[in-house]
Amino acid sequence: MCIKFSSARTKESERWHSDGIVYPKPTWLGEELLAKLARWCVEGRQSGxxxxxxxxxxxxxxxxxxxxxxxxxxxxxxxxxxxxxxxxxxxxxxxxxxxxxxxxxxxxxxxxxxxxxxxxxxxxxxxxxxxxxxxxxxxxxxxxxxxxxxxxxxxxxxxxxxxxxxxxxxxxxxxxxxxxxxxxxxxxxxxxxxxxxxxxxxxxxxxxxxxxxxxxxxxxxxxxxxxxxxxxxxxxxxxxxxxxxxxxxxxxxxxxxxxxxxxxxxxxxxxxxxxxxxxxxxxxxxxxxxxxxxxxxxxxxxxxxxxxxxxxxxxxxxxxxxxxLWLSGFHPREKAERVRNCATLPRDFIDQVVLRVARLLLGGQRSDAGSAPRGGVEAWNRGGSLSLAEVASELDRETLQRLKRECGGLQTLLRNSHQVFQVVNGQVRIRDWREEKLWEEKELEARKTRICWFFTHHPDGCVLPSDCCPFAHGPRELRPAPATRKKRQLL
Ligand SMILES: C[S@@+](CC[C@H](N)C(=O)[O-])C[C@H]1O[C@@H](n2cnc3c(N)ncnc32)[C@H](O)[C@@H]1O
Ligand SMILES: [Zn+2]
Incomplete structure (x- = not known):
């Protein structure tokens, strides 16, 4: 079947241009179709x-x-x-x-x-x-x-x-x-x-x-x-x-x-x-x-x-x-948008804040102790939950001001660090990836393109085995990131 498929592919590719909609690309057929069919079978009936x-x-x-x-x-x-x-x-x-x-x-x-x-x-x-x-x-x-x-x-x-x-x-x-x-x-x-x-x-x-x-x-x-x-x-x-x-x-x-x-x-x-x-x-x-x-x-x-x-x-x-104005408080966006999404902050600075907050949540345990999962999954320490105010009170003023000035504040940084934290109703927790739903299509493209923070920093390692974790357990698992599709508005 594979042989048939690839020969058809060679012939066909000479004749048509893929538009990604009506004629899917051969790579898509080969690598994604089966997974999608499986998902559609489960989701289809209840999609609403x-x-x-x-x-x-x-x-x-x-x-x-x-x-x-x-x-x-x-x-x-x-x-x-x-x-x-x-x-x-x-x-x-x-x-x-x-x-x-x-x-x-x-x-x-x-x-x-x-x-x-x-x-x-x-x-x-x-x-x-x-x-x-x-x-x-x-x-x-x-x-x-x-x-x-x-x-x-x-x-x-x-x-x-x-x-x-x-x-x-x-x-x-x-x-x-x-x-x-x-x-x-x-x-x-x-x-x-x-x-x-x-x-x-x-x-x-x-x-x-x-x-x-x-x-x-x-x-x-x-x-x-x-x-x-x-x-x-x-x-x-x-x-x-x-x-x-x-x-x-x-x-x-x-x-x-x-x-x-x-x-x-x-x-x-x-x-x-x-x-x-x-x-x-x-x-x-x-x-x-x-x-x-x-x-x-x-x-x-x-x-x-x-x-x-x-x-x-x-x-x-x-x-x-x-x-x-029909509702006070609406301000159309500025012509040139200010980037305040943490992208302008140095990576080191972000990593330090993430580590500091993670340690706080883990109850003071050092969170850079090792890379391999230790103990059983039951023993994995998720740590506690803190309000944003409690987290802020543990950070120095300079850090908070810098976050506010350049990134929209502590909450934005924690939300942007989606891999590590969960922020719900003003409460911050370490994310437990066992609770995460199936990855969406666009996220699947990004599978294993970033290092798993837990593998590198959590004292108990990652809560998921490598084959279930969407992030790379070590550099050997890293895949190249898909070509960035910049947001529509950049066009
Ligand atoms: C996500 S983009 C979508 C652009 C386009 N409709 C498309 O589908 O490719 C949203 C667009 O809305 C524009 N926009 C947002 N708020 C606006 C406003 N109050 N007045 C005029 N344009 C606005 C932005 O500049 C941006 O180009
Ligand atoms: Zn992991």
Whole structure:
């Protein structure tokens, strides 16, 4: 079978270009497919996600995807080198194909001929805007930071550098659709902006990182995955804004493939004023509470919101907010982001803080005593738990100040040291890798590409045998790291 496979591989590779989606690469087939099949068999039934492309005709989608792929494949060659062009170009081609078919079917349902207009908020590299515009949809993209690649598209692709702030001045009454493709902080605001832009405005969001109206979204309900919880939160936002929200799963290589679509409203146009009061109450109800209450649902939130400030009829909140801001505290990100993720701190300094905190948690045991697991697994010392304040009180002022200045603080450093620590509700513990779930796809790529901290530093060594530990037990196990796929926003 192996022989057959490799001969087929040689012949085929001469004839087609892998796009990583429809035609997987031979290495993927050889090294990853079996593991994936096994995982899908177990996970499939309980995933809780819609099946792929459930809202559009798969036939039409596949045809559109193939055509667009052919048409825009040239982009792969001219793509900036820092990112994987196949992944980025074909992902945007797939999203564009999906939207084009969704919109085509919408035109047919509504008996329209004019192509829908759109605004892509947080458009990044602008490729999606470029494709949709080139396919005849009038629209534009806005991003706080312009990209060099914007110059390549030509004047018919409208891209604007500017910060979007959710307020009364940031409305798009001319747009049929608002798009949020991995739009980060803007994601929960997109249904709100769409709802307030005009009664006919619809939205499409494809969320990736988890943001609430202000700051990071945090889940409390641990029965759901963080991803599922976040999608449910966005659905709740859309419903609170008066949309029928539907969900679909795109055919893209990314691990975050679920999109949410607000295609129609739940109320008649005449009820706009009272609906907007509900929106205001809902948004206010989330202030200072970046977590949906357990048993969440609109009913519960509306009840809670009844007591919220700014719930007066006909007003978007009673308290003073600058420039008609819909929720005080939202600050669009800066054009050039300051890096405060510990990446600028010297490795030695980070390692020392990690060791110091680990020793504290291990109850004063030296944590650099040996590299081989000692004693049975039962004897493995996980140490205790300390609050962030307790940990901070054990560190000197200079260290704390440096952390605050250059890395966003002690908590950020501990969270970034994910291999070693677990930080939950302000309590810090040593991570016990026996409790960790199956690694996600993207993490599997990184297996054995970093040294196991426990193998090197923990007095009892690593709690896992080498073949179960995702990290390398010694330099001999180290694999080269996969080519770094820089974040989309770097593009
Ligand atoms: C993760 S990137 C995604 C970019 C692009 N949509 C894509 O999928 O490749 C998020 C983008 O949102 C932009 N962004 C975030 N907040 C913004 C704001 N308030 N106004 C405008 N752009 C914003 C960032 O500059 C960044 O380009
Ligand atoms: Zn290990």
């Amino acid at each position: 996600f819609k099946s792929t492309l459930s809202l559009v005709s798969i036939m039409k989608y596949s045809k559109a995807y193939q055509e667009l792929k052919e048409k825009y494949k040239g982009m792969v060659k001219v793509w900036p080198e820092v990112t994987d062009p196949e992944k980025f170009v074909y992902e945007d081609v797939a999203i564009a194909a999906y939207l084009l078919i969704l919109w085509e079917e919408e035109r047919a349902e509504r008996g329209l001929t004019a192509k829908q207009s759109f605004v892509d908020l947080g458009c990044g590299n602008g490729l999606l805007v470029h494709i949709l515009s080139s396919e005849g949809h009038p629209g534009r993209g806005i991003d706080v930071r312009r990209r060099n690649i914007w110059d390549m598209y030509g004047p018919q692709t409208h891209l604007e550098e500017g910060a979007v702030t959710p307020n009364d001045n940031t409305l798009f009454p001319e747009a049929d659709w608002l798009i949020g493709n991995h739009s980060d902080e803007l994601t929960p605001w997109i249904p709100v902006i769409a709802a307030r832009s005009s009664y006919h405005c619809r939205f499409f969001v494809l969320p990736c990182c988890f943001f609430d109206f202000i700051g990071k979204y945090q889940r409390r309900q641990s029965t759901k995955t963080q991803y599922r919880g976040y999608l449910d939160f966005l659905t709740e936002v859309g419903s609170a804004c008066g949309f029928h929200v539907v969900e679909d799963c795109l055919r893209i290589p990314s691990t975050k493939r679920v999109c949410l679509i607000g295609k129609s409203r739940t109320y008649p146009a005449a009820a706009e004023a009272s609906m907007d009061e509900q929106r205001t109450r809902y948004i206010s109800s989330r202030r200072g509470c970046p977590v949906s209450p357990p048993g969440e649902g609109l009913g519960a939130l509306e009840a809670a919101a009844g007591h919220a400030p700014g719930a007066q009829a006909g007003q978007r909140g009673t308290e003073a907010r600058p420039e008609g």
